Amino acid sequence: MRASAASRTESKVVSKMSKAELLQGRSFQPIGDPLSHIEFAEDVRRGLLKRGQKELYSKYLYDEIGSALFDAITVLPEYGLTRADARLLRRHSVGLAKRLDHPSLVVELGSGSGSKTRWILSAIAARQPVTYCPVDVSSSALENCWRELSKLDSVEVVPLAQSYLDGLRQAVELRSAGKSMLVLFLGSTLGNFNPERAEEFLSDVRQLMLPGDAFYLSTDLQKEIPRLIAAYDDSIGVTAAFNLNLIARINRELGANFDLSKFAHEARYDNKAHRIEMHLRSLVRQSISIGDDFTIKLRRDETIWTESSYKFRCEDIASLARRTGFDCEIQWVDEEWPFAQSLLRAV
Numbered sequence: 001m002r003a004s005a006a007s008r009t010e011s012k013v014v015s016k017m018s019k020a021e022l023l024q025g026r027s028f029q030p031i032g033d034p035l036s037h038i039e040f041a042e043d044v045r046r047g048l049l050k051r052g053q054k055e056l057y058s059k060y061l062y063d064e065i066g067s068a069l070f071d072a073i074t075v076l077p078e079y080g081l082t083r084a085d086a087r088l089l090r091r092h093s094v095g096l097a098k099r100l101d102h103p104s105l106v107v108e109l110g111s112g113s114g115s116k117t118r119w120i121l122s123a124i125a126a127r128q129p130v131t132y133c134p135v136d137v138s139s140s141a142l143e144n145c146w147r148e149l150s151k152l153d154s155v156e157v158v159p160l161a162q163s164y165l166d167g168l169r170q171a172v173e174l175r176s177a178g179k180s181m182l183v184l185f186l187g188s189t190l191g192n193f194n195p196e197r198a199e200e201f202l203s204d205v206r207q208l209m210l211p212g213d214a215f216y217l218s219t220d221l222q223k224e225i226p227r228l229i230a231a232y233d234d235s236i237g238v239t240a241a242f243n244l245n246l247i248a249r250i251n252r253e254l255g256a257n258f259d260l261s262k263f264a265h266e267a268r269y270d271n272k273a274h275r276i277e278m279h280l281r282s283l284v285r286q287s288i289s290i291g292d293d294f295t296i297k298l299r300r301d302e303t304i305w306t307e308s309s310y311k312f313r314c315e316d317i318a319s320l321a322r323r324t325g326f327d328c329e330i331q332w333v334d335e336e337w338p339f340a341q342s343l344l345r346a347v
């Protein structure tokens, strides 16, 4: 069973900070301490020593190099998700802002550099001042986000370098009494969670919200398999580099001796589970040492599973919403690259 990108870090205890402390200072100072080296080493050990299918958590794809490669993926002609997300936001931000109950707090889970969020924030801030909390484990992405979006009028940016739920827990401290909150979860990151974890995650988010608050969710939709495969196995090999960087990262940070030339990137579609899977296929029979810690053996053609990306139908999102304490108020769908944005209302 796959763990989600965020699931392994949610148990960390985060001290509560006062609103004054959180808002203190206008220079870039993210709050938090996202992912530890020890946790990374433990997760790698557990995933590679697993009986049967070996696996690595997809959250570890995003070190500095992986994040830069992911940024490159988002502009590849084959990868339509990010452009579809941006088109929908550009087209519907004003309509979305009108439906919201003048939120004074916007929290974005996995904001990255926040480039797509500008339209929503501008539409909301045109109606009333707003505090914006981007939550991300990447400090460099948060810094870009802070630099770009703190220029907007009537927007106060409070970056939180934390896992999604820890960040949201911290952000709700900034809520003004009697005012509503909007939580954004864009980019189809929910697709990187397995179904059980996705449901648990939405329920956890709902617990931190009040009735009437809004959750705006982007999800990639099911489409023709060749289009999906091409999106995850592009012709110039950026996604392959993104995937291979994970074992290169284990070499860099844990002293392993993976030989990258002995692995191939593979993207497959599981038609029953409706998910793209990324794997690293061993091209030969080999053994690999992970520092002085442990050694693994791989058969020729054995794979290490590195990511799942689930593809949905609109009705899947509406029923997931109902099961987790939300009402699906409206959905907008991009026609060019089937992709949905759903406005969920906490009930």
Ligand code: AVI
Pocket: 073, 081, 187, 188, 189, 191, 192, 231, 232, 239, 307, 308, 309
């Ligand atoms: C971040 N996430 C939504 C991307 C996806 O499409 O699942 C990650 C990705 N993996 C390969 N290409 C992009």
